Amino acid sequence: MADEILRLEGLKVHYPIRSGFWNRVTDNVKAVDGVDLNLKQGETLGLVGESGSGKSTLGKVIVGLEDMTEGDLIYQNEDLNSAAERRRVKYNKDVQMIFQDSLSSLNPRKTIYEIIAEPIRNFDPMDPVDEDKRVRELLDIVGLPQRTVFQYPFQFSGGQRQRIGIARALATNPRLIVADEPVSALDLSVQAQVLNFMKKIQKELGISYLFISHDLGVVRHMTDNIAVMHHGRLVEKGTREDIFENPQHIYTKRLLAAIPSVNVSERAENRARRKQIEQEFDDRFNEFYDGEGMPLPLVQLSETHYAALPKQSEKE
Numbered sequence: 001m002a003d004e005i006l007r008l009e010g011l012k013v014h015y016p017i018r019s020g021f022w023n024r025v026t027d028n029v030k031a032v033d034g035v036d037l038n039l040k041q042g043e044t045l046g047l048v049g050e051s052g053s054g055k056s057t058l059g060k061v062i063v064g065l066e067d068m069t070e071g072d073l074i075y076q077n078e079d080l081n082s083a084a085e086r087r088r089v090k091y092n093k094d095v096q097m098i099f100q101d102s103l104s105s106l107n108p109r110k111t112i113y114e115i116i117a118e119p120i121r122n123f124d125p126m127d128p129v130d131e132d133k134r135v136r137e138l139l140d141i142v143g144l145p146q147r148t149v150f151q152y153p154f155q156f157s158g159g160q161r162q163r164i165g166i167a168r169a170l171a172t173n174p175r176l177i178v179a180d181e182p183v184s185a186l187d188l189s190v191q192a193q194v195l196n197f198m199k200k201i202q203k204e205l206g207i208s209y210l211f212i213s214h215d216l217g218v219v220r221h222m223t224d225n226i227a228v229m230h231h232g233r234l235v236e237k238g239t240r241e242d243i244f245e246n247p248q249h250i251y252t253k254r255l256l257a258a259i260p261s262v263n264v265s266e267r268a269e270n271r272a273r274r275k276q277i278e279q280e281f282d283d284r285f286n287e288f289y290d291g292e293g294m295p296l297p298l299v300q301l302s303e304t305h306y307a308a309l310p311k312q313s314e315k316e
């Protein structure tokens with residue numbers, strides 16, 4: 001079995017809500033509310049859920065763009081809760097992120113060369129000749145022509161820009177990449193190209209991915225294991241087969257029903273099924289969520305499969 005690269009234990013991110021004349025903290029947004037997850041070396045873990053479920057916040061904590069309120073982040077068996085500990089093991093070099101919106105995540109005033117060279121200068125400074133060689137090597141890896149090296153982000157198509165974002169993420173030779181909705185801004189045909197390309201470099205470089213998406217259809221082709229998030233908690237996690245062939249939580253079933261059918265003849269049938277599942281979700285909400293509308297704790301169903309089920313369903 002592959003070694004574990006990252007583990008999150010009891011991760012919480014709560015944002016204070018301030019209100020009133022004195023601007024006092026009156027409540028919290030529980031963006032992430034007690035998540036346990038682990039990722040193995042070289043695997044792709046899919047993190048799925050609708051908008052607002054807390055996926056991006058979790059991803060940002062992993063790359064250090066957001067602080068956790070509570071919990072543990074264990075990287076290659078070391079507990080790394082402080083910035084100093086992360087610096088000591090060069091965590092910030094090892095763990096990189098690919099963003100959804102390549103246009104706003106790439107500085108419009110910088111050339112592709114400068115964008116890709118920046119992480120190298122931050123983490124692995126080298127003399128200009130070697131740096132130039134490395135930037136060009138990265139362009140090759142992501143399949144962009146060498147002549148584009150002094151162009152600006154706006155001169156590229158969406159798919160090409162996503163490749164630039166990937167080149168920047170690869171510049172430090174990372175072990176883990178958090179990919180937050182990496183293809184959802186792209187056309188369908190370009191999505192497939194970028195996903196295949198991400199798989200290819202994963203095989204070649206042995207990288208692990210945390211692949212964040214609202215779309216189980218996209219995740220299906222990318223991931224080995226899947227975690228489903230709702231209201232800041234996990235409602236189900238397991239292998240791809242556990243989630244697609246044997247979903248147990250009403251929220252997972254709802255997400256599965258939302259995958260559009262490619263086959264036109266099945267569309268009417270799918271629509272009817274989607275309606276039925278949405279009805280089941282509404283009818284059974286109180287069984288699957290606590291009094292505050294929060295998902296129940298996860299229950300282990302098999303060696304690989306966990307779901308936040310009501311007590312009486314545990315043995316089903």
Ligand SMILES: Nc1ncnc2c1ncn2[C@@H]1O[C@H](COP(=O)(O)OP(=O)(O)OP(=O)(O)O)[C@@H](O)[C@H]1O
Nearest residue numbers: 015029030031049050051052053054055056057058
């Ligand atoms: N800085 C912040 N201050 C207060 N609330 C926040 C902050 N960032 C996120 N939230 C809230 O935390 C919750 C989770 O947000 P998050 O962006 O992680 O969800 P998401 O599943 O990634 O959704 P999306 O796909 O739309 O980004 C949301 O209710 C959001 O409004």
